Structure formats: C-alpha cells, structure tokens
Amino acid sequence: MTGADTQNLDLLRSSLKLCPNFPKKGITFIDVFGAFANPKAHRALIDLILSRLKKLGTTIDAVVGLEARGFIFGPQIALELQVPFVPVRKLGKLPGKVAKIDYDLEYGKDTMEIQTQVLKPGTKILLVDDLLATGGTLGAAQKLCVDLGCEVVETLVIIELLGLNGRAKLTDVNHFTTLLQFSEADLEEIATNSDRIHESNHA
Ligand SMILES: O=P(O)(O)OC[C@H]1O[C@H](OP(=O)(O)OP(=O)(O)O)[C@H](O)[C@@H]1O
Ligand SMILES: Nc1ncnc2[nH]cnc12
Numbered sequence: 093m094t095g096a097d098t099q100n101l102d103l104l105r106s107s108l109k110l111c112p113n114f115p116k117k118g119i120t121f122i123d124v125f126g127a128f129a130n131p132k133a134h135r136a137l138i139d140l141i142l143s144r145l146k147k148l149g150t151t152i153d154a155v156v157g158l159e160a161r162g163f164i165f166g167p168q169i170a171l172e173l174q175v176p177f178v179p180v181r182k183l184g185k186l187p188g189k190v191a192k193i194d195y196d197l198e199y200g201k202d203t204m205e206i207q208t209q210v211l212k213p214g215t216k217i218l219l220v221d222d223l224l225a226t227g228g229t230l231g232a233a234q235k236l237c238v239d240l241g242c243e244v245v246e247t248l249v250i251i252e253l254l255g256l257n258g259r260a261k262l263t264d265v266n267h268f269t270t271l272l273q274f275s276e277a278d279l280e281e282i283a284t285n286s287d288r289i290h291e292s293n294h295a
Contacts, residue, residue, distance in 0.1 A: 101139075
C-alpha cells in the first residue's frame with residue numbers, strides 16, 4: 093500500500109459515523125454518507141478504489157451497483173473506467189424485462205432485480221456496494237449476475253463487518269475487496285467516542 097493509500101484510508105475511516113440501535117435495537121449502523129459529506133473523504137474513497145483496481149489489473153466490462161448506496165459511488169467508478177454502470181434495484185423499480193432474486197438481510201428480507209437486456213453473457217462485472225454485513229445482499233447479487241451468464245470478476249465494498257462473517261455467503265472470496273474492516277470490538281471502541289456517534293431521534 094502506498095503512503096497516499098494509507099492517508100486516504102485514515103481519512104475515510106474517520107469520516108464514518110456510527111448509529112447504535114438503528115434501524116433496530118441491537119444493530120450498530122455505520123453511516124457511509126459521512127464519507128460523502130466531506131469532499132476530501134469522498135475524493136479519498138474514489139482514489140482508494142481506483143488504486144485497488146489498478147493493482148488488481150482485472151479487465152472490467154461493466155460496474156454493477158446495488159441500491160441504494162452502491163449508486164452513489166458505482167457510477168463514478170464506471171465513469172473513471174469508461175464502462176457502463178448497471179443498477180440492481182429493489183423489487184418493482186426497474187422497467188422492462190428483469191431477473192429477480194429473494195435474499196435475507198441483517199434486519200429483514202427483500203427482493204432485488206436487474207434488467208436482463210443490459211448485461212450480455214460473458215460480461216466481466218465489478219460488483220459494488222457500501223457494506224458487507226451478513227453477506228445476504230452481495231451473495232444474492234453475485235448469483236443474479238452469474239445466472240445471466242456474466243462473470244463477477246471482482247466484488248468491492250467500502251466496509252466489512254467482520255462479526256457477521258458475510259464472506260461465507262459470497263461465491264468467490266478470492267475476488268473480494270474491502271477497504272475498511274470493523275470487528276465487534278472496533279465498533280464498541282468507536283462507540284465510546286462521542287464525535288463518532290450520530291445524535292439520534294431514534295429510540
Ligand atoms: O450483507 P447484508 O446483511 O446483506 O447487508 C448489507 C446491505 O444492507 C444495506 O442495504 P439495505 O438493505 O439497508 O438497503 P438500502 O441501501 O436500500 O438502504 C447495505 O447498504 C447493503 O446493501
Ligand atoms: N450495520 C450496518 N450498517 C450500515 N448498513 C448496514 N446494512 C446492513 N447492516 C448494516
């Protein structure tokens with residue numbers, strides 16, 4: 093890792109805020125929007141992702157991003173790579189012919205869809221989302237892409253919650269990139285720093 097990468101990681105890490113007991117009791121929510129509220133952290137995030145991808149040297153034909161937070165930075169990465177961005181959305185939001193898959197979440201269940209006419213068989217995909225928790229979302233998205241005959245050559249998240257072992261749900265952990273990892277102990281430690289905790293209206 094270069095000195096610039098280390099500096100960017102520190103900036104990114106310190107821009108994230110925690111929200112204990114959101115959206116449900118017992119969940120410690122990591123708010124990635126903190127990184128987008130600060131242009132320096134935002135720049136650091138994009139530079140870090142591009143630096144990782146350059147190091148991997150993988151050929152990428154399209155970036156597939158997951159609703160909602162994969163939509164914030166996925167298109168920027170696609171633009172930098174000069175490849176299409178393709179959204180995966182929650183049920184009933186995409187027009188035309190779609191493929192769908194049901195999946196389990198850290199705090200519920202959901203269904204995701206992708207337009208079938210956009211990705212051709214053999215397309216090499218970079219799959220992006222903000223966070224890996226239980227892995228239900230990304231595991232399902234990988235399956236959705238593979239079922240269309242595409243190859244998920246890399247899956248990238250900004251944040252990995254280690255305590256939930258989400259990697260176990262991924263089809264290919266050898267092609268999984270994560271920028272920041274948080275153990276349960278890390279989250280507890282950050283939660284002792286009031287600067288890093290969101291003031292909250294939630295019970
Ligand atoms: O690894 P998992 O346990 O599947 O959880 C991770 C997913 O949960 C969050 O999205 P959420 O479902 O809250 O939807 P949103 O981004 O539309 O708010 C997060 O942005 C990931 O997509
Ligand atoms: N703990 C968490 N923080 C932010 N987003 C999440 N999505 C699922 N679990 C999450």
